[in-house]
Structures are given as C-alpha cells and as structure tokens.
Amino acid sequence: MTAEFKMALLELLRKYQGEPEVDALREGLRWLAQQLMELEVRERIGAQRYERTETRKTSRNGYRSRPWDTRVGTIELRIPKLRQGSDFPSLLEPRRRAERALVAVVQEAYVQGVSTRKVDDLVRALGLDGISKSEVSRLCAELDEQMERFRNRPLEGEYPYLWLDAKPIKVRQDHRVVNMAAVIAVGVTRTGQLEVLGFDVGAAETYEFWLAFLRSLVARGLKGVRLVISDAHEGLKRAISEVLAGASWQRCRVHFMRNLLARVPKHAQPMVAALVRTIFAQPDLASAREQLEHVAANLDQRFPQAAALLRDAVEDVLAYMAFPAEHWRRIHSTNVLERLNRELARRCNVVGICPNVAAVLRLLGALLEEQQDEWLVSRRYFSLESMAKIDANPPREGSQRSGDRTALKALAV
Numbered sequence: 001m002t003a004e005f006k007m008a009l010l011e012l013l014r015k016y017q018g019e020p021e022v023d024a025l026r027e028g029l030r031w032l033a034q035q036l037m038e039l040e041v042r043e044r045i046g047a048q049r050y051e052r053t054e055t056r057k058t059s060r061n062g063y064r065s066r067p068w069d070t071r072v073g074t075i076e077l078r079i080p081k082l083r084q085g086s087d088f089p090s091l092l093e094p095r096r097r098a099e100r101a102l103v104a105v106v107q108e109a110y111v112q113g114v115s116t117r118k119v120d121d122l123v124r125a126l127g128l129d130g131i132s133k134s135e136v137s138r139l140c141a142e143l144d145e146q147m148e149r150f151r152n153r154p155l156e157g158e159y160p161y162l163w164l165d166a167k168p169i170k171v172r173q174d175h176r177v178v179n180m181a182a183v184i185a186v187g188v189t190r191t192g193q194l195e196v197l198g199f200d201v202g203a204a205e206t207y208e209f210w211l212a213f214l215r216s217l218v219a220r221g222l223k224g225v226r227l228v229i230s231d232a233h234e235g236l237k238r239a240i241s242e243v244l245a246g247a248s249w250q251r252c253r254v255h256f257m258r259n260l261l262a263r264v265p266k267h268a269q270p271m272v273a274a275l276v277r278t279i280f281a282q283p284d285l286a287s288a289r290e291q292l293e294h295v296a297a298n299l300d301q302r303f304p305q306a307a308a309l310l311r312d313a314v315e316d317v318l319a320y321m322a323f324p325a326e327h328w329r330r331i332h333s334t335n336v337l338e339r340l341n342r343e344l345a346r347r348c349n350v351v352g353i354c355p356n357v358a359a360v361l362r363l364l365g366a367l368l369e370e371q372q373d374e375w376l377v378s379r380r381y382f383s384l385e386s387m388a389k390i391d392a393n394p395p396r397e398g399s400q401r402s403g404d405r406t407a408l409k410a411l412a413v
Helices: 002-018 024-045 097-111 116-125 133-140 143-151 207-219 234-243 253-261 266-280 285-299 304-312 325-331 335-351 357-377 405-412
Strands: 060-070 073-082 161-173 176-188 194-202 227-230 248-251
Touching: 024 060, 024 073, 143 357, 161 194, 161 335, 161 357, 176 207, 176 335, 176 357, 194 207, 194 357, 207 234, 227 234, 234 248, 248 253, 253 266, 253 304, 266 285, 285 304, 335 357
Parallel strands: 161 227, 227 248
Antiparallel strands: 060 073, 161 176, 176 194
C-alpha cells in the first residue's frame, strides 16, 4: 500500500512538471478523493482489486462519473460501482455542503433580483461549472414551500388599520407579455406592530380580484379592521364595503393631491397645493371640514373641477381625523407600502419580464417575509398608549385656525 501511494505521488508530480497549466490544488484534491473512495470500496468488498478470496462479499461493476463542487472548482470523480448493493462514498453527502451553498447563492441571487441568465455567470465566478436556466428555476422553486407557508399562515388578533396597494408587473403568459397587478396588504396589530397580512397577483385590479383577495384575508382570520387606507379604485372601494363592513375608508392623500392638481393648470399648481394643505393642518375634524369648504369656495370661480373633486372627497380624504391624532401622520396615505413597492420595482427591473406568475409570487413572498422579519425586531409603528385610544378617543371638535386665511386671500388675488 505504501509503495503504491509513493508511485501515485511521483506520477502526480511528473504531471505537474510536464503540464504547468494544470491546477495543482484541484488535481491533488481529485486524486486524494479518488484514492479514499478506492480504499473504502475495497473495505466493503473484502478484497483487493482482482483478488480471489472466499471472504469477498461482492465484486466491482465499473465506475460512474459524478461532478463534485468544491471551493477549488468542480471536480469530476469516478465513483466505483458494485454488482450487488449500492455504494455511495462517505466522502460525499447526498446534499453536499458545496451544493447547499450553491443553492443558497442561487436563491439569494433570485430574491435580490438577479435574472436566471446572469446566475450562470455568478456560479462560474465562484469557481464552479455553469448552471442551466432550468436548473436555476428548479433551485428557485424550493422557495415556493416556504413562501406558501408565509402567505397562507393564520392571522391572529385584531388589525385596526389596514393598508392596501397594487403595483403593475410585466409577466410572460401564454407566449406573450402582459401587465399584471401585484397586491399587498399590511396591517397594524393592537400592540402597534406592523405585519404583512397577504399578497397576490392578478390579471388586473378588478372588483372580482379585490373581492377574492379580501375574502381570503378574512378566511385566514382578519378581523377588527377600523380603517382601510388605499387608492380610490372603484373595484377596491366596492370590495371593501362588502367584505369589511363597518370599517371606514381613507383615500390616500398623496394620490388624491395628484388627482386634484391634474385638474389645475401647471402654473397654478403650487398655489393650489399650498391652499389645500391648510385643510390638513387643522387641529380637528370639524375645523378641517370648515376649512375645506372655504378652500372649495375660493376654487369655484377659477378651477371648478378641482372644487367639485374637493367637495366630493370630503368624507374620504378626512376619515383619518376620526382616529387618535398621534396616528394621523401615518394613516392618511399608503406611504407605508411605498418602500415595499420601490424595492419590488428595483428587483423586477433587473429581471425585466418575470417568466410566470409563480416567479412573481416567489419573489414577492421572499421580499415581504424579509420585511416582516425586520418589522418584528424594530420599534412599534404606534405606541401601546396611542393604540388604546382608538376605541376611547372620539373625534375632537374645535375652532378653525385663523392663520390659514392668508392662502385663501392669495388665491383670490
């Protein structure tokens, strides 16, 4: 055995000297692994190669090739085969450490928005052989089980505030590229903690789609909703009124301002915007309603469409003022979802066109579960003291601020 070992080392040394371009570390590791497998198979058989003995348990049956991913690159091994029984070298695990690391890299790359076409270059940069697009998709599909558990988990407790929003995403479907809607629901628990409640992908923001989505949230345990904050999509509004009966609806103030200013000439938009903001600067709901009527009256003559929109939206855009003042800054719009939408857009822009709906859900689920983990260890979105005021704090009535008359006079001029 010692003589064979020395002869093999001499042969390996001559190979390096004769071929300088050979990777010594990789070839040495391959040779060592091969020798360990040969030694192990001899122990299992109970005899040396070509040795005839009564204690032999079985015999050899050639070799099979198997790539071995290591830190020094991919190595081709010749694994001995047996005529009876199976032989798997103890040197290799069914799921090797390097392979597990490769899976982790591919999955993380996918979550970060790296397209399947670019993962192959990433794997090669790690010193491993390339990986096909089908293999990348297979590895990424392992995220599906974890995503489905997170997506369909039971919802416990009450969620007084609920934010809803949708984002268009390009998806390949039936051999063509279509725009689909990725919807997200985020709520606040009674303890003031943010939580991702659900997400889905649909063909469009239709009433039927929103209705099915909200019903799925209720079926999983959503209850105690006092205020829903969203954009003014007619299908969504109708679905909210049917599924979440008893909850108030807050029209996103940011989206409302965009819609309002679109009805005003560009040169007058800064002035109108400053004027409308005086409504939201009022200390209570009664003052805000009175100020809104003053603003609308001053807009009647020059911008009647804007004035009509302002009067029509009085209840929807001021709904947040019926809740504790400590929450106003964060419940008057869907800004809590804007960061999630930006991050989703950034990662989808790298991919370009998602291959299918399952890929969108996989990416969206990984992103939202990551965000959920951050929220669990961060500060509460609302304090316990302020959350206790939701049921005990009625809307405050008061007088109107007099300092906001200046903007009204400026517009009148």
